[in-house]
Amino acid sequence: MVSKEEVVFSVISRDLDAVVLMNAVEPNLDSCFFYATGLTAGLFEGCIAILEPRRIEVITSELESLSASDAGIKISVFENGQDRAKIMKKKLSRYSKIGINARELTVSNHKLIKKLSGGARLIDVSKELSRARMIKQPDELTRIKKACQIASKTCDSIPDMVEEGMTETEASAELIYRMMKLGASSPAFDSTVAFGAKSAEPHYAPSPTRRLRKGNFALFDFGASYKRYVSDITRTFVCGPPSKRQKDIYETVLEAQEAAIDAIEDGVSGAVVDEAARDVIDSSRFSGRFIHSTGHGLGVSVHDPGSISSANDMTLMEGMVLTVEPGIYINKYGGVRIEDDVLVTKNGCRVLTSCSKDMRRL
């Protein structure tokens, strides 16, 4: 297997001595730190990964040292901030050109690296790191597939778990419970469970008082985390018999999602895929109600580098994993989103989430 440090340096054309990735305090952790180290357990606040072309090393607190050494990574352990500074100084002063991840490194830690390296040139390689992360390696794919499998199985059991009268947080509790029973290490993110009009808010948080009522849309957007890699799936149901308008919305979103999936293959532009979905919606009577991009990268973080979007156009490539998730949102009425995770292949894509897309009733 090719190591992550080899992958990272293979996409960096600039002359660098090392790449230094540093976590701040939760939630400000660098997802590249976890990508590069492959560490599955532990929080690693204030810890540092140093990547050289064929070598990786972690400077870690004692708190996390067991997790790191279990993973077979070379580590230096610090006891406190002073001690960490001493170790960083010793290691970093060997370098004159250091790559950093400006998209995730905090301003404070940037200053610290600058100082402790004795004034090395710090060069932003966040674009290159993103590029490296976009193409998934076999060990990453294995974990993503497992996370997708857990979320798909959970999704298929929603009609058995959720019924009229249940609150959004109760339904969210059921989803997470099922995922964890199926082997998830945790939910990948705060699930969206939105009933009725709230399904029109894409990032809505479940309410402990809002109950499912007949005629409501019920939107579930959730995912599993498995050894730090994640899945992200959305399905929308209707409580009781759907109205004509609900059917129209659902069918339009489904058509848009399938058009996007059909358009995906190695070499195609993300903007073209986004357009495939958007065209379906914008040529319907729900024109303009698809208010976000079609998809995003997925991996060690829920919003991994990469997107299917007209604004941030990029060429899709074999080995990328992306979400495909068009939606229609009607303020004060409700919304529908259908989301799958796909692996881009030479001549198309492989859908990694397997849950039914029929319009189902709860």
Added chain:
Amino acid sequence: MVSKEEVVFSVISRDLDAVVLMNAVEPNLDSCFFYATGLTAGLFEGCIAILEPRRIEVITSELESLSASDAGIKISVFENGQDRAKIMKKKLSRYSKIGINARELTVSNHKLIKKLSGGARLIDVSKELSRARMIKQPDELTRIKKACQIASKTCDSIPDMVEEGMTETEASAELIYRMMKLGASSPAFDSTVAFGAKSAEPHYAPSPTRRLRKGNFALFDFGASYKRYVSDITRTFVCGPPSKRQKDIYETVLEAQEAAIDAIEDGVSGAVVDEAARDVIDSSRFSGRFIHSTGHGLGVSVHDPGSISSANDMTLMEGMVLTVEPGIYINKYGGVRIEDDVLVTKNGCRVLTSCSKDMRRL
């Protein structure tokens, strides 16, 4: 109620036109953004909060605009990155001195603010922001107390939920399920459920294959998130009858934790409280096995500003909420940690988590 922008400006002695808080992509969100806005729902990636002494405004994507306007905050909505730049330019170019949160702002977003403000002076006010956040306001305390209540009730039902033979992730699933049924919006962080030797790893992640066996320590470290404010509790149990050594470890940790709680009051140094706990452990036969600090701040993030630590000494003040969580960790054998959340008061502290601290069997 005093607004958060008033609180923030009351601790900033420097002459500033505004404080600008900007989120990057999940997980790199600025917890001060959520502290200042009080927003309970939504992700707000790439969104910006602008604080003036008596005014707060949020620049948000359309995706989150409903969540923000529901909260009654003044918002400007952007459609894409270009649009956001235009709005930022218009708003920020009015300022010549802008406070930033260097501890959570990414290097990329720092550059963007610098550019779009037309070269305003960016002044790091992260210390002041931390100071503001440390003293909890009544609206924050209400949410924290609810989060503590949910975690405490859940903790008290562990002996009914967890039994010999269960895996760590199954037990973790039960915890989260119970918390959410009790009204948590989500788990506050990835729970640690650690059986046997793994209880010696403070930030261990639950395994789907590791089962609870007779004689094991079973350590549960978890918390609830309620309207974005969190609780954080740890209890350690024994499966079956405890050994003499287990009892010794447990009693030493409990004594250390109670010594720390007894030492807390307005005006006392965190280092003194840390020492109170550490002295108990270091004068026992488990000397040196308490490998982290005694506690940390708690609020809108799990590791909120503030600590009970010798390395980062600070004076505890009325209104602070902190964890108190000494532990003893013995590599390849196991560990015990007992953690409560406390509110510092004039003459002592109020323990907000209420779960029993007796040594209990599973």
